[in-house]
Amino acid sequence: MPGHLVLIGAGHAHLTVMKETARFIDRGHQVTVVSDGAFQYYSGMGPGLLSGRYRPAHIRFDVAAMVAARKGRFLNDRVMQIDPHRRELELASGRRLTYDILSLNAGSEVPFPIPEKTAIQIYPAKPVEIFLEARTDIAVRLKRGQLKIVVAGGGPAGVEIAANVRSLVRRLGGQARITLITRGSMLAQFIPAVRRKAMAKLKRLGIHVLENASLSALDEQALVLTNGRKVACDTLFPAVGTRPPPLIKAAGLAVDKSGGLLVNHHLQSLSHPNVFGGGDCIAFQPQPLARVGVYAVRQNPILDHNLQAALEGRELEKFIPQHDYLLILNMGDGTGILNRGRLTFGGWPAFWLKHYIDTRFMLRFQLSNERRRGGNIEDRGAAPA
Numbered sequence: 096m097p098g099h100l101v102l103i104g105a106g107h108a109h110l111t112v113m114k115e116t117a118r119f120i121d122r123g124h125q126v127t128v129v130s131d132g133a134f135q136y137y138s139g140m141g142p143g144l145l146s147g148r149y150r151p152a153h154i155r156f157d158v159a160a161m162v163a164a165r166k167g168r169f170l171n172d173r174v175m176q177i178d179p180h181r182r183e184l185e186l187a188s189g190r191r192l193t194y195d196i197l198s199l200n201a202g203s204e205v206p207f208p209i210p211e212k213t214a215i216q217i218y219p220a221k222p223v224e225i226f227l228e229a230r231t232d233i234a235v236r237l238k239r240g241q242l243k244i245v246v247a248g249g250g251p252a253g254v255e256i257a258a259n260v261r262s263l264v265r266r267l268g269g270q271a272r273i274t275l276i277t278r279g280s281m282l283a284q285f286i287p288a289v290r291r292k293a294m295a296k297l298k299r300l301g302i303h304v305l306e307n308a309s310l311s312a313l314d315e316q317a318l319v320l321t322n323g324r325k326v327a328c329d330t331l332f333p334a335v336g337t338r339p340p341p342l343i344k345a346a347g348l349a350v351d352k353s354g355g356l357l358v359n360h361h362l363q364s365l366s367h368p369n370v371f372g373g374g375d376c377i378a379f380q381p382q383p384l385a386r387v388g389v390y391a392v393r394q395n396p397i398l399d400h401n402l403q404a405a406l407e408g409r410e411l412e413k414f415i416p417q418h419d420y421l422l423i424l425n426m427g428d429g430t431g432i433l434n435r436g437r438l439t440f441g442g443w444p445a446f447w448l449k450h451y452i453d454t455r456f457m458l459r460f461q462l463s464n465e466r467r468r469g470g471n472i473e474d475r476g477a478a479p480a
Contacts, residue, residue: 097123098195098406101184103174105130105158106200107137107388108373110460111395112402113158116165124406126167127192129174129184133159136223139388140453142252142425145226146259147266152465153457154223160463174201177346179367196369196405198398199356203337203375203386207247213313220252220334230263233330237269243327245318247310248334249277250284254293255425256332261300262427274303274326276318278335281306284385285422288439292432293424296441300428337386339376351378361401361411362394369405373398382416389420392456423449 100119102109105128112119116126136144140154162169170192176185177197184192205219216236218229236242242264246257257275264271275281275297281304282290297304309321317325339355349357349366355378357365364370365380374391384390397414404411423445424432431445 097125099125099127099193100196100198100402100406101192101194102126102128102198102200103130103177103184104200104202104374104376105135105156105162106202106374107135107391108394108398109198109200110156111399112198113161113165113167114460114462115399116162116167119403119406120166122403122407124403126162127170127194128158128162128167129170129172129186129192130158131171131173132224133157133169133171134224137388137453137457138221138223139449140457141220141223141226142255142259142427144223145230145256146262146427147230148259148262148427151224151227155465156457156460157463157465161460164463174342177342177348179346179348179370182369194369196371196402198402199343199370199372199376200374200391201340201342201372201376203339205333205335206338207333207335210313212315214315215313215318215328216330218330218332220248220256220332221337229260229330229332233260233263233269234267236329237264237267237271240270242269242271242329244271244273244330244332245326245328246273246275246332246334247277247318248332248336249275249279249281249304249306250334250336251282251422251424253277253332253334254282254297255427256334257297257302258300258427259425260332260427261302272303272327273301274305274328276305276308276310276320276326278309279307285434286437286439289422289432289434292439292441296426296430296432300426337375339378343376353378360413360415362398362414363401363405363411371398371402371405379414379416384416385420387420387422390416393417421452423452425449 134155135158136155143149159169173187311321312319344350344354356372373394375386401411421435432441433445
């Protein structure tokens with residue numbers, strides 16, 4: 096029996112489903128995608144957007160055009176409430192949608208409260224497109240003098256942001272003191288060789304690293320640490336991890352302690368079998384998964400199969416995560432740091448491999464002439480790798 100598939104979010108885990116929308120339609124189903132914005136930016140290339148290495152047109156998918164060209168319906172809207180009992184969604188526009196099968200790829204947010212009274216410009220690590228706003232703002236303010244830029248967070252995102260904002264400052268011919276603050280040890284979740292290479296590279300780039308330093312508060316022009324120390328700051332990039340949007344927990348769906356949708360091996364909700372999900376907004380019940388893009392990318396074919404199978408009452412496939420994954424840090428100057436298992440190396444070959452992998456992935460889903468159409472006026476001065 097034909098059914099209505101609704102996708103919340105047009106993120107990495109939903110790309111194959113959107114690419115194959117016509118196949119769902121041809122089998123008699125309806126497909127509706129609800130996403131806040133016609134473009135979806137690829138997080139793996141976000142730091143390169145900040146430094147100016149990539150233009151927006153190089154790192155985004157025109158998801159609205161992708162869905163519409165394949166006979167689906169795209170709603171540039173935001174889901175405000177999910178009622179899993181009525182199988183109904185309430186949108187910001189006031190529209191209500193009913194569904195038979197629902198899939199969530201609603202992304203994540205940086206849990207960093209922005210105070211009302213501060214002169215500090217704050218750019219959380221998500222959504223990715225905020226890096227374009229940050230880049231434009233920094234370019235303007237560098238003309239007035241030296242900036243004091245702080246990155247809060249010692250994970251891969253924090254390291255890449257610090258390195259790429261240094262690249263931006265140098266490309267623009269400005270001056271900035273850049274500090275990376277981390278609550279524990281930088282890149283503590285990786286083998287020591289990764290940490291040593293990253294620490295040495297940041298030192299060569301002139302970036303100050305403060306480890307075991309926790310942020311307590313923000314005043315008008317500085318960050319206050321728990322030990323009472325103040326760090327002068329006019330631009331802050333919080334990269335302190337992510338959490339799923341509160342929408343999921345508020346719906347009464349089964350979630351973990353972080354609010355992520357609890358799913359089984361089939362990427363299917365533990366509490367509501369007609370609800371599926373992928374990417375940063377889920378909690379994989381069989382085993383904890385890091386919130387990294389590689390898992391969302393690998394969930395693509397599983398979700399594509401299982402959503403159609405769920406509509407048609409067929410057998411579901413299992414998602415089996417890989418034991419380890421490839422990490423390549425973009426260090427902003429055309430070099431990278433690569434790690435997989437015990438293998439670690441740095442330099443331009445690492446970045447070249449990252450650029451090759453990322454570009455190949457983009458071309459698989461840039462199906463609406465994104466690159467030929469180019470970007471907007473904000474792209475001026477940016478150069479692709």
